[in-house]
Amino acid sequence: SQTIHxxxxxxxxxxxxxxxxxxxxxxxSNPNLYWYRQAAGRGLQLLFYSVGIGQISSEVPQNLSxxxxxxxxxxxxxxxxxxxxxxxxLCASDGGEANTGELFFGEGSRLTVL
Amino acid sequence: xxEVTQIPAALSVPEGENLVLNCSFxxxxxxxxxxxxxxxxxxxxxxxxIQSSQREQxxxxxxxxxxxxxxxxxxYIAASQPGDSATYLCAVPTLSxxxxxxxxxxxxxxx
Numbered sequence: 198s199q200t201i202h203x204x205x206x207x208x209x210x211x212x213x214x215x216x217x218x219x220x221x222x223x224x225x226s227n228p229n230l231y232w233y234r235q236a237a238g239r240g241l242q243l244l245f246y247s248v249g250i251g252q253i254s255s256e257v258p259q260n261l262s263x264x265x266x267x268x269x270x271x272x273x274x275x276x277x278x279x280x281x282x283x284x285x286x287l288c289a290s291d292g293g294e295a296n297t298g299e300l301f302f303g304e305g306s307r308l309t310v311l
Numbered sequence: 312x313x314e315v316t317q318i319p320a321a322l323s324v325p326e327g328e329n330l331v332l333n334c335s336f337x338x339x340x341x342x343x344x345x346x347x348x349x350x351x352x353x354x355x356x357x358x359x360x361i362q363s364s365q366r367e368q369x370x371x372x373x374x375x376x377x378x379x380x381x382x383x384x385x386x387y388i389a390a391s392q393p394g395d396s397a398t399y400l401c402a403v404p405t406l407s408x409x410x411x412x413x414x415x416x417x418x419x420x421x422x
Contacts, residue, residue, distance in 0.1 A: 203354075229408065240415075241400075246408045256409070287354055298343045298362070298404065302355040 199224035201303035203288050209309045216261075216275040218306045220288030223269070228293035230271040231300075232263055235285040244286075247271060283310045313338045315403060317413035325421050326393060332386040332416045334401035339379045341403045346375050346386050348397040349415070355400065359386070391420045 200223045210216060222228055232244040243256045245263035253263050260279060264272045271288055288303040314337045324330055334344070343362045347355040359368045359375040361384065367376040374387040388395055398417045402410040 201354075231408075240412050241410075243409055248408075254408070285352075289355075297360065298345075299357055299360040300345060300402075300410065301357055302347075304354040305352075307352070 199228075199290060199292070199301055201288055201290055201301055203286075203303035203306050205306060206304065207307045209311060210278050211311055212280055213277045216273070216278050216282070216308070218273040218286055218288075218308070220271040220273075220303055221269055222271075222290045225269070225290065225293035225295065227268060228290040229296075230265065231289040232271065232273050233287040233289060233302075235287060235305075237284070241287070245273070278308075278310045280310050283308055313341075313403060313405060313411045315401060315411050315413040317399075317401060317416050319416060320414065321417040321419075323419040323421060324391060326391060328391050329387070329389050330391055330418075332388070332399050332418070334384040334386070334413050336382045336384075336403050336411075339382050341379065344375075344377055344384050344401060344403050345410075346373075346384075347400045347402070349400060350397050358399075388418075393420045393422050396420045 202221045229248050231246045233241045234244055235241050245255055247253050247265040250265055261275050286306045289300050316335045318333045345360045346358040349355050361368050361375055361377040372389040377384045396419050398415045400415045401413045404410055
């Protein structure tokens with residue numbers, strides 16, 4: 198089975214500062230990768246997905262961006278954080294070349310923007 | 312447009328009881344349905360994936376069923392334990408890489 202690593206686990210940043218959240222996947226190759234955000238008391242919102250290196254699709258217009266520099270690396274970034282960017286960010290991966298449709302999640306990165 | 316509903320929103324039962332969580336969806340043309348659990352402040356753990364051609368899947372004390380024609384899935388938890396306390400989410404995929412999520416059922420198992 199695959200393992201998804203996310204870091205940092207917790208982050209407190211001032212408004213206007215940059216952001217970089219990293220996600221790496223082990224145990225699979227050529228996966229589809231996803232960034233979700235879960236605001237307090239709310240459901241999961243898909244932010245970005247990627248079907249391959251350098252291929253990013255955005256689901257929600259915002260001041261966040263994503264990049265996929267390697268097959269199993271997915272990065273979420275911002276040049277200037279807003280208060281509304283606070284939330285719990287989850288990276289997810291499907292099974293890659295052994296994909297059955299099952300989605301696997303990392304442990305999440307909790308971002309607080311002050 | 313697909314909508315996913317989970318009932319109840321919260322459930323509190325004594326340890327040892329068998330229980331059923333419900334997930335309903337409006338469009339029966341689904342590829343699969345997945346059940347997850349989320350512990351407070353943690354990521355999501357995949358519990359069971361049911362393909363559209365399957366009627367049920369089992370993993371340990373968990374059994375998930377799928378009835379596409381009625382737009383329903385149930386997650387059955389046998390002999391509940393305090394460690395089962397978590398929020399349980401169901402989700403179905405769309406054609407555009409999106410997952411449509413239920414709002415979750417918060418389960419508390421009392422010792």
